[in-house]
Amino acid sequence: MTRSDGKDVIVSGTKGGMAYAFDPDNNGELLWQKSVGRGGVLGGIHWGMAANSDSVYAPVADTDPPLLTKTPGAAKPGLSKLDINTGETLWHTSSKDYCEGKKNCRSGISAAVTGIPGAILAPVLDGVLRAYAVEDGKLLWQFDSTQETMGVNGEKGHGGTLDVGGVVATHGMLFFNSGYGGIISSGGNDGNVFWVLKKKSTP
Numbered sequence: 091m092t093r094s095d096g097k098d099v100i101v102s103g104t105k106g107g108m109a110y111a112f113d114p115d116n117n118g119e120l121l122w123q124k125s126v127g128r129g130g131v132l133g134g135i136h137w138g139m140a141a142n143s144d145s146v147y148a149p150v151a152d153t154d155p156p157l158l159t160k161t162p163g164a165a166k167p168g169l170s171k172l173d174i175n176t177g178e179t180l181w182h183t184s185s186k187d188y189c190e191g192k193k194n195c196r197s198g199i200s201a202a203v204t205g206i207p208g209a210i211l212a213p214v215l216d217g218v219l220r221a222y223a224v225e226d227g228k229l230l231w232q233f234d235s236t237q238e239t240m241g242v243n244g245e246k247g248h249g250g251t252l253d254v255g256g257v258v259a260t261h262g263m264l265f266f267n268s269g270y271g272g273i274i275s276s277g278g279n280d281g282n283v284f285w286v287l288k289k290k291s292t293p
Contacts, residue, residue: 093174094143101146101174103135109148109172122177127152127166137254138202140210145180145224146172147210151198167198169212169222183227188216194279202256211259213252213266217279235268235285250281262289 091099099121100112107129111121127134127150140147152165168184189195196215204211209221209230217236220229235249249268258265269281 091141091174092143095175099174101139101141103139103148105129105131105134105136107134107150107152107166109135109139109146109170109177111146111174111177124172124177124179126150126170126172126179126182128163132196132198132200133165136200138256140203140205141174142205144174146174146177147203147205147224148172149199149201149203149212151196151200151215153196153198153200153215165198169199169203169210169227171224171227181227183222183229185214185216188214188218192216196251200253202254204257204259206259211257211264213256215251215253217250217252217268217281219252219257219264219266219285233285233287235266235283236279236281239283241283247283248281249283249285250279263287 098114100114103109107125107127109124109126113119113121126148133152135148136151148170150166152167167186170182171180185197188197198215199212200215201213212220218232218234220232223230238248241247251270253270264287266285268283271280
């Protein structure tokens with residue numbers, strides 16, 4: 091990533107809940123490190139962050155079931171915005187309460203997030219795709235991908251857990267798959283839908 095001052099930076103995250111920035115022009119020197127979550131087997135930063143010339147957006151899962159939680163401290167599922175120059179937390183939006191009243195649900199953000207102008211697209215483990223404002227982390231809109239639908243192939247389907255790969259955004263459309271059975275035993279839901287969302291036209 092190239093910062094606003096023209097300097098190249100490599101940013102990386104770990105399941106331990108740490109975000110790092112390295113200097114590729116100085117043998118990978120560590121520029122800063124920041125703890126954004128508790129971390130764990132199903133915690134921390136899993137599949138990928140987003141960044142621009144000023145900021146890093148770190149999704150945090152922190153959804154370990156009790157038997158897998160070995161790291162002390164409170165879980166911090168959600169999305170954090172960090173200053174790309176210093177690692178300072180600019181805001182954190184919690185996803186901790188997204189599973190209230192739901193069964194077999196995890197509320198962390200494990201999948202890779204995607205940056206688009208003005209927003210960060212975050213596929214949450216509860217199956218809801220959410221868009222957060224880059225300025226303050228406020229929720230802009232959300233789409234429940236777990237709903238039943240009729241596919242263009244004439245087959246009924248439903249989505250489930252959103253995990254692993256993020257959203258592809260291009261030409262005013264969003265492309266993503268819904269349903270991840272790999273973590274059913276720890277709160278995931280399978281599904282079989284590939285969603286394509288199109289931006290509504292304004293009159």
